[in-house]
Amino acid sequence: MQSSPVDDPQQLNRMATRALAARAPAEALQLLRHAVGLDPADPAIRLNLAAAHRALGDLSGALRTLEGALTLDPRMFMALLMKASVLERLGRTREAGRAYGVALTQAPGDAALDEPTRRALKHGRDIHRLHLEEQREFLRQRLYRRAASRAPAQAGRIDHFLDLALGLRKNYRQEPTHFFYPDLPVYDFLPNELFPWLPALEAETASIRAEALELLATSRNVVPYVDYPDTVPLDQWAALNRSPDWSAIHLYLYGEPVAEHTAACPRTMAALDRLPQPHVQERSPAAMFSVLRPRTRIPPHTGVANTRVVLHLPLVVPGDCGFRVGNETRPWREGKAWVFDDTIEHEAWNDGDQVRIVMICDIWRPELSEDEREQIAELMTGMDLFMETPPASL
Structure with missing residues (x-):
């Protein structure tokens, strides 16, 4: 042509x-x-x-x-x-x-x-x-020429820096829905070394599990974990709103003990009393047994305030369960607790055939001084008093 x-x-x-x-x-x-x-x-x-x-x-x-x-x-x-x-x-x-x-x-x-x-x-x-x-491998060879003199924590930060620079990890940040306290370190999962009382809590797993299972079998007050009114836009929560697929047995709710449940859980309550939980009027402490039914997924979301972190003590964990915070995904292991920052995007799933039960409670950020904790509690209480309306949660 x-x-x-x-x-x-x-x-x-x-x-x-x-x-x-x-x-x-x-x-x-x-x-x-x-x-x-x-x-x-x-x-x-x-x-x-x-x-x-x-x-x-x-x-x-x-x-x-x-x-x-x-x-x-x-x-x-x-x-x-x-x-x-x-x-x-x-x-x-x-x-x-x-x-x-x-x-x-x-x-x-x-x-x-x-x-x-x-x-x-x-x-x-x-x-x-x-x-x-x-x-990454090429760069690691260059970066680790002096690895013998590098502390483990520093090595972990360098690895994180490298993966962020290459785009192999997303740079997740603290994104609380309400309260952001500045200059706190960013962790997905906080190092267990920051919480020397964790082994004592883990030692109570069998007793706490027994009390949780008894409550699950007998309580008439197992409620949906997600319970928004009709006037609230639901977005990712639409499938779980008022659904029994993700339920809670509250021990503390908006800072008050749930008498029916606390009376039935003396060992659990004694263990919780030893933890540094926030005390904010009509907000906290907060503690519960979280019950996730088979083949249920909790969508990615972030929590309310970075002034506290969240403790998980796994009690009943079938196979095919998982939990992601930021870039890190972990399987739950019964009796092995962890603490994570829930203001970093996180999600959970139970793809197994049995319910998953985890005890959840809030604890203060360990970096906060007693004075800071008092001021944070005072600010939250003052905001609620000014508006003369009950808060949603801490």
Whole structure:
């Protein structure tokens, strides 16, 4: 084909698309060169021209053409994805890994893509991940030349820094819904060493479990954990609002003991009394047995205040249960407590066939002085008194 009598660039582009589908890339190349000459500012025509070069095995020509398309539209997803694949075929592995990462930043949802593009995108994710892991290993070798003199906590921070720099972890932050106290350290799970009383609490697991199971079998006051009024927008809580799939047996509710339950749980209450729980009028302490039914998921969310952290003591844990805070996912283990910052995004699931039961309570942030704790409690109480309305929770 020597020339085309057609002078409409969009018609030429459509004709070339049909030629590419019919595996006639040479014909498509001629049509698209003519179309680019008529409309050099259309990046979509250049994208098809690059596809024709690629189909003919001219990878260098495809790359040059893609650069032209991206000069016109630097965020053009299909051009970015094709550029990465061409670099990969050229054997420019590290450049391809980085280019796939750029393409991923512009990728639409998979539902908007056809099946071949979804496969190409999945391949791109895999290559980009391998690229980042190779880069991490290269950097770790450099960073750990002096590892023998590095304290474990410092090594953990360096690893975290490295993964954040490479985008292998998301930078989760404290995002309390109501109360943010500044300059507190950010942990997903707090080090157990900050809570020297944890082993004594764990030693009470069997007694606490027995009291929880007895209450679950006999109490008439097992309530939905999520219970919002109709006037509140539910968003991610719609499926669980007023649902028995996630229930609570409250021991303290809005700072007051639930007499029916506390009387039935002397060992549990004695264990709770030894913990540094906040005491804020009509807000805390707060403690409960959390009951999650089989095949139930608690959606990602954040808590109210970073002035306290949350303790979990797992009592009944079937298989296929898990818990994520920020970047870290852990399985519950019966009798092994942990403390986490619930103002960092977290979620939980029970994919097993039995209920999961965890004792949950709030405790003060260990970094806060007694004076700070008193001032925080005073501020919260004062806000409630000013509004003359009961608070939702701490």
